[in-house]
Amino acid sequence: MTDAELDAYFRRIGYSGGGAPTLETLQDLHRRHAESIPFENLNPLLGRPVRLDFASLQEKLVREGRGGYCYEQNLLFQHVLKSLGYRVTGLSAGVVWNRPPEEMTPRTHVLLQVDLEDGPWLADVGFGGQTLTGPIRLEADVEQETPHEPYRLVRCDESDEFELQAEIRGTWRPLYRFDLRPQRLVDYEVGNWYVSTHPSSGFVIGLMASRAPTGCRYTLFNNSLAVHPLGGESERRTLGTAVELREALTDVLGITLPNGPGMNPLLERIAAADPPPR
Template sequence: MMTDTIDLDAYMARIGYDGPRAPTLETLRDLHRLHPIAIAFENLDPLLGRPVPIDREALENKLVHAGRGGYCFEQNLLFSHVLRALGYTIHEHTARVLWNRPEGVRTQRSHLLLLVDIEGARYVADVGFGGNVLTAPLLLDHSGPQQTPHEPYRIVRDGGDYTIEFNPRGEWLKLLRFDLSEQIYEDHVQSNWFVSTYPQSIFTRQLMGARALPGKRYALSNNMLTVHHMNGGSDKRALGADELRDALADLFGIKLDGLHGLDDALARLTNGVA
């Protein structure tokens, strides 16, 4: 039975957390580490032309009870409901994605992230940034490297702008840029509708999947599966349609029940790969 608030017990069971629920930095770190392990980044709904509602009940049904994943508007809004229910003070912001973009190219605000107030400090929480998703919160007003269970990250400030960078192989790479102008739910509805329906959106044209496990990351781009190992090196291979379905279910932990048209879409994405 759904209520007006998030089902915390169901969420905690979904991510495998049974620790304290006090709104502390330690609790936030534990939740932030476990969420990307349990709930994969994926865009199957917009790829299949299905609507992507982001109200609380829809998010809970899909990501918690139905065993699905989602992208930033789904992942971080679900996380915001959980954190608010635990007693955290949350601020919602949008960012411009810089990852894999040429230097100097201006991008739209298409990514949602959270700021969390804890004991007079602000922390970036972001469980929805695909293959380079944070696995720990980052202290906002700290310019040095910040270690996570995966790669080190840092936040570079330039006036009122903040740029998040990460260092996977000895080089700092830009991920996204944001400022402190807050957004409201109606802003997210508009942005989410655009990225999930615009014909040229990457979410409607390309299959994406990501999951951060201890010591490694899984990343999926159409039928190309990459495993990034935190101790160095990556493995990459193309998947056939059946292998791709198995990877979505097994490696990414996504329940695929009721996704009509999925097999046809996977066959198109594999381009005849056996």
């Protein structure tokens, strides 16, 4: 990244600190990224490509005020961290969130290993409504605080995999499983093509958007908007019109919506559907 590109990213997330590759810088960038750049899957829903080259990531997530999903979010974050001098390795995971424990899932989630002087850390700014808002140490069986919920890593039985879990309302919930094999961009391109185009992919079927500002999380699934305050009861509201959906996406989630003839019909279709089950 050039200095101008890095400065544009810093403005996007409201960062004005130093650029030394320290834990403190990583924590601040991680939190501000999750607060400022929303998770969203509008491109797959609109039949538009999801490109992973740096120029496309910078244009969409930084200059256009859009968001993206894990491939876009974490690959952009990887470019930023490497530009600052961090040692970063891309990894992949199979998502087990809200799935039966015995179900086999493909490795279609991107996460990052960041090696600091005191050892490796896990960074992930792209897991949607339950994304990390701060890095955690890559160490098993230790409860670790973040700006939002506590997280922990556990070793999977008889394997070299870790499982990331979050404590949600007093219960530890599994999110995804991964190992430490480095991934190449070509590996990500294959997974990205699958999740953004396959007719059974959740990213093609339904609208998903989220953001994690200080003190709460906002999540939108189709026409159901939820506000999850930390330590409080969640509030949910069904958005019954395209106008309400547009306002939620722009004013609550912070997304600058893409131009084009397909946007209004998409919002009208989603608003008219039955709300998803809770």
